[in-house]
Amino acid sequence: MMLKKALVTGSAVGIGRAIALHLAGQGFDVAFHYKNSADAANQASQEAATYGIKSMALQADVTKPEQAQSLVETAAEKLGGLSVVVNNVGNYLEKLASQTSIKEWQEMIDSNLNATFYVTQTAIPHLKAAGWGRIVNFAFASAQHLIATDDQTAYRIAKTGIIIYTKSLAKELIKDNITANIIAPGVAENSVGLEETIPLLPNQRPARLKEICNAVDFFISPESEYITGQFLEVAGGWKL
Template sequence: MRRTALVTGSAKGIGKAILLALAREGFDVAVHYKNSELEAETTRQEAEALGVRSIKLQADVTQPEEAQRLVSAAASELGGLHVLVNNVGDYLKTPIEKCSLQEWQRMLDSNLNATFYVTQAAIPHMVRAGFGRVVNIGFAGAQNLLARPGITAYVIAKTGVILYSKALAKRLARQGITVNVVSPGIAENSISKPIEEIPMGRLADLEELARAVLFFVREGYVTGQVIEVSGGWNL
């Protein structure tokens, strides 16, 4: 039986690169989108051209019932769910004292809560299969408790993703399920690009991020870990 993968937010950007990398590895894939249907269809066709089955599914994963529906549809249409990559997450840069209640909630909902909702829905499918790989997308330096006044809400959410991932990794280790985090630094599609702050002097290529995800997918004895793909940024 061919293994299957769901990548949230995979119509474009990092999510698309990860999904296509999984398709090249032979996974049947579910392309998830919220609003970008045209881009999702293009990505679906690109994955299908690699010789795998590819479907596209719409959902707002900040809503628990929609997250559940997304996972159920992916597992039903693909015949199970073995790999989940939680890539959805908005970014906000604003002084913390000017962060509105709505902005604060959006950061937690899109980065932390969405990861929780989708993963909790996926776990039973992986337990039944006796195999699972969960890879959550973090943020370079989020595990270091440093003051980041301009992106506080975002970093708090990503630190929460890391803590959730570690706890889940410990709980699921004996059931053949690993849970890990890939933490990007400044990538080629980042909103701000302060290259002068990166020790390696260049942006991360999206394929480099995808390869880090593939490492966690391939390895069965690595769990609860964080890989930073950041060129030394935020050390």
Template sequence: MNAKKTAIVTGSSRGIGKTIAIELAKVGYDIIVVYFSNQDAAKEVQSIIQDNGQQCHIVQADVTDPLSASNLVKEAINQFKHIDLLVNNVGDFFFKPIEEMTISEWDHVLKSNLSSAFYLCHSIIPFMKERKAGNIINIGLSTNNLVRASANVSAYSIAKTGIAILTSSMAEELAEYGIRVNCVSPGLIDNGHLPESQKTWMIERVPMKRLGRSEDIADAIIYLASDKSAYVSGSNLAVSGAWDWNGRPNVNDEQVHDLFVEPA
């Protein structure tokens, strides 16, 4: 990769987003770290990136709000003059049957996982079109690329299916402008805070017999951001150890919630 490429990574003060931001910096990207509430965590990521010799600017934003998302893009452009890569990483999750989910919870899951990606893409695409170059990577969910749902995760399943469709639609719309759009779909990722008993339970259900690492997701992002994937657009890359969300047994909230939450 050429040095001095620039990237916005949402939800990058912790978890998978943090790893994505740090690993992109290692291959030459200057980074916009986006956080919602934890400024100290964002500053820690900024320090790590700067220690790697790259520039890093932190921005507080509520990407579920269209005006805040638009202002984020404007601030990023003002800071770095251009943005080569947008990684839409934010998402939230509730494990509840329909009748127990509140309207606000339903709206929040759709906004955090799907609408936030639309708002940011809507704001950044004009700048990428002007340069006739750009790369957008969305975070989906491993479902063998099939449109299927699972019990008790209706809003999340709908949102992540929407991400896959949004990715495909944008890839076709933007190809003539030199803009690539892809999706990375994680399986079960070890967040570093799982009890050993829970990890064992999860590992037994993954064909590769291990949980994913945040670095596995970052490696996929780096590939899709690189010239090695110059002819790849509209893809949905499962990084799941052959695990499929729809093939899992029923699980409770405590067993899965933290694996699928990437707050801003």
């Protein structure tokens, strides 16, 4: 029987919260992670517990290696193992490359690429111990295309790094019954500036959080054990 224990980073609010609650509804014991939003994370964890599963809220700044490692170890200890890791954390920046400060650059790399690396590297031994594992990392729609944009340079570089890292893990870990895949949302119902972006979308609506959760379902399914290193957009045709 598969061990159903999941950690979702950045799961106090938004997409991460929706995924963690969805996994709880699928019978997973879930660790909610937050950096600052303690009340929201605890509330989400309490809601998850109504599904009859074990849940908890754990605090960490995953841009710091030691805190990311502690988060994973604590989650695995309290949940009784770990089989699914969803790396949802990642700040966003719109700024011209020439005007991006060193601090902003570091924040983009740290919160997106480095945080994903720190969490996943610590989780891999636990996934191996579970006998199966699923790693789901987050990029954004069109991130697989090596093109420049006017105002997303640091963010795009960080997400491109996540894609390469995830594909490397996919090749290495398939023999351990562990897959690693990437979900790339476009504009979601919780995105900022919806009034401006909705007219740009092919079907004139953002992604529902449930639709992003469905993509997670696909990758973590036992039937998807041969699908790894893949990039799945949930963007309704945006940026194609």
